[in-house]
Amino acid sequence: MRTAITNIGAVLSGNWREPFVDADTVVSDGGLIVGVGAAVDADLDSCDVVIDADGATVAPGLIDSHVHVAFGDFTPRQNTIGYLESYLHGGTTTVLSAGEVHIPGRPHDLAGVKALAVAAHKCYENFRPGGMRVHAGSLLLEPGLEPSDFAAVRANGVWLTKAGFGAVDSAKDYVELVAMAKEAGLVTTLHTGGCSIPGTFPVTGEDVLDINPDISFHINGGPVAIEDRYYDMIAPTGMGMQVCAAGNLRTGILAAEAAHRHDAFDRLLIGTDTPTGSGIMPLGMLYTIIHMAAVSDLDVTDLIGAATGNVARMFGLNNGLVAVGRDADLIVIDAPLGGTKHTALDAMKNGDMIAVGAVITDGVPRFVGRSCNTRPTTRQVRVTRSSVLQEF
Ligand SMILES: [Zn+2]
Incomplete structure (x- = not known):
């Protein structure tokens, strides 16, 4: 399918260092972005679907780097079906599993944990709820795993x-x-901070430094935070620092500020850490960006980068940026109807939940005009031409 979004007011790149692309039109073909530029240069007549953004903002789809998927579009944690498709209506086009920990009766034996990771990974390769990309199958580390076990799941x-x-007996066993x-x-x-569920133990700032994972998950607490002084100690290490919606807002901001101080903002990531006891949060990615930006000096575009381009870079994904050759996972966002601000970015800095006007994944529009979960857009995002026998 060849899809165009035109009449765009602003294109956000997903790269926090250069957050804007000078363009009013984005074209995709076969699931990849093939053009980012001016409408006059785009062959709109050849497109199967043309979406008029009416001056709204286009950004890469948000990548939630901390979701506890199970199987299908169902979470046993809150006994809810359809939550992933609901997240897509909040602008999240990709989720990364933080471990399939909520599977009832989850095994701890080595054959069981390996089988669970492989099964989850392979199931979601064949299943995309609402068009969402789900990277599942996160091997839960158990004592006794050997190099041959890691090689087997990797294969x-x-x-x-x-x-x-x-x-394990203590956090040190994870080293x-x-x-x-x-x-x-x-x-x-690595789980970071206080205990999240009964039967587990806290992972302190010192433990994080000793274990040295690629990414410290919910560094702002999952949901209980580590000591403040560790943010300036972890930021220079090269570790990814993930801030989650279900964590501590104050320490999330501390982590982001420490990342800037140590030229480590490329490694700041945003996720939700849901579904959990904190709930199911279809707008969790947007709320985290908005809350952090509204009560601090952090730039909205920096935080959008932490929810898109940064995640793609750290996990090696081909989406997260609006650029030729990247996966066409795009969202159209706007100031909410009835608000006091006129663009999505200004509304976010103001602390307002924005409107999602359209979501495209893999080059296919999943909805155009209105999200099930956000307020309506100020501008009229609509399909102006379609040769596809489907309504969006
Ligand atoms: Zn979690």
Whole structure:
């Protein structure tokens, strides 16, 4: 399918260092972005679908780097179906599993944890709720895993791993397990902060430094934060620093500010850490960006970068940026109807939840005109031409 969004007021690149692209039209073909520029240069007549953004803003789809998927579009944690499709209506076009920890009766034996990761990974390769990309199958680190076990899951496509919910005796036991997982080529992630569920133990700032994962998950607390002084100690290490909606807002801002101080903002990531006891949050990515920007000096565009381009870079994904050759996962956002601000970015800095006017994943419009979950747009985002027998 060839799809164009035209009459765009502002195009956000997803790269916080250069947040704007000088363009009014984005064209995709076969799921990839093939043109970012001026409408006069785009062959709109050849497009199957043309969307008029009416001056609204286009950004890369948000990438939630911390979602506890299970199987299908169902979470046993809150017994809810359809939540992933609902997240898509909040502008999230990709989610990364933070471990399938909510599967009822989840096994801890080595054969069980490996099988669970492989099954989750392969199931979501064949299933995209509402068009969303789901990178699932995060191997839960358990004592006794050997290099051959990591190689076996890696050979079956699993590339994520999570420390923090295993039957280890102390956080120190993760030092060797994380090192082995890294050696096998997996992206290693670590629960950070106080206990999230009964039966687990806290992971302190000192533990994070010792274990040295690729990414400190919910560094602002999951949901209980580490000591403030560790943000300036972790930022220079090269570790990814993930701030989550279900964490601590104050320490999330501390983490982002520390990242800037140490030229480490490329490694600041935003996620939700949902579904959890904190709930299901279809607008969680947007709320985190908005809340952090509204009560601090942080730029909205920096935080959008932390929810798009930064995540793509750290996890090696081909979306997250509005650029030729990237996956065509795009959102059209706008100031909410009835608000006091006139653009999506100004509304966000003002602390207002914005409107999502359209979501496109893999070059296919999933809805155009209105989200199920946000306020209506100020501008009239609409399909102006379509040769596809489908309503959006
Ligand atoms: Zn989590």
